[in-house]
Amino acid sequence: MTGFYLSGHPLSQYQKVIAPFQPVPLAENLGGDRGTKALAGIIEQLSTIRTKTGQKMAFLSMTDGEGACDVVVFPDLYRKAGSLLTLQSPILVVGVPDKKSQGNKLLANSIFHLDDLLKDASKNLYLKISPEQDNHQILQQVKKVINSYPGPVPVQLFYEKEKKMIQLSDENRVNATERCISQLQFILSSEHVVLKAE
Template sequence: MEHGSRRQRNRDRGQHELFGESEALQADGTATRLPDVPSWTEGEQLAFEKEALGLYLSGHPIDRFRRELDRAGVRAIETLDQPAASATVAGIVSQRRDLKTKKGDPMAVVTVEDRGGRLEAVVFPEAFRKYGRLLDVDALVTVNGKLEIDEDAARLIVSEVRPVDALLSAAGRPLAIRLAAPPADRATLEALRSVFGRHPGNGRVALEIELRGQSPPLRVRARLNRVRVQPSDRLAEDVEKVCGKGALSWG
């Protein structure tokens, strides 16, 4: 009765309960249960945070590749404290300004951002001709060049740009997917097979399934020898749509 009275008081004041029952009140006061919807993938949640808040709150798009980036010697931006003839960073292109030299040659200045910081990268005409197409806003890239640091700021004079996906392909490590059954079932595996079919390539895939119906739970590991995929951020997104956030890693 108290719950009903409280809900009536809230309705009289034009308020909505932000937390609690998954119901929406219609104009006539009747309650309609809200439909169940799939959870956001990590990428979808981060994109929403960036759009709504102007920053990433729960993580960063580059985080899922951190292990491979560390293995490849890619620096976190916040660790860049000394000038260097060659330095490599990885992140998302958050800003881009297209410019022209006095001779009219196209160039650009982009901002590359990872979880801990951001770095201005100057792309002069020669590098721009080779890599300008890779530097769209929201692209995940690794960037190599000469690191300059003065009293005001640090900047990278770009000599090479690669998609992060290329780093994963070169590393040759398998896509590792972790599942728990239940809730995973045959339909989950069928959905994964469909995902793999949309991303053909040369990358290996490994599954780890925790069988919760056993006592104690049993872990089964298997390499899918007949499955090959193209490692990419889009593949990771599609796997997370089926298996949930945090279900995959590279190697």
């Protein structure tokens, strides 16, 4: 869900790169759903502790201007993403709701700094669809890969037969990782998948 931030809120400039993740407004209660959730907001409070084994982990509170949520960052993720966690940093967190918590609390699986997503948004992923590939089955496979890798990079489809270029909506932007690219290349061929920095 998008468009839930207050006008002039610091997150407004990130709406295009947030959209593919369909973040939940922080004013909503996370408790009723067991599925993976995405949250976008500004870090308002941050504390770190060491576990009994000496590993560092973090607890943070984030806001989107309308609500707030607590986030737990366990040691494995903290080692990868701890450098992104500073007060007032705009972040996007993907994780699962903490069922033991009375309030809004997310157990983080991955964290993105919104400025990093914005930088990647300057790239474009071009997918060429040949006449042979222009069928429902192939296009559904492409769509499945795109939906599996939400991220900041816009996707352009070029239909070779009609000589027509279509830019997919912001909700269909991708995280153009090597795995994402290779899966698309497997479906369309390597010559038909091009990632360009504009």
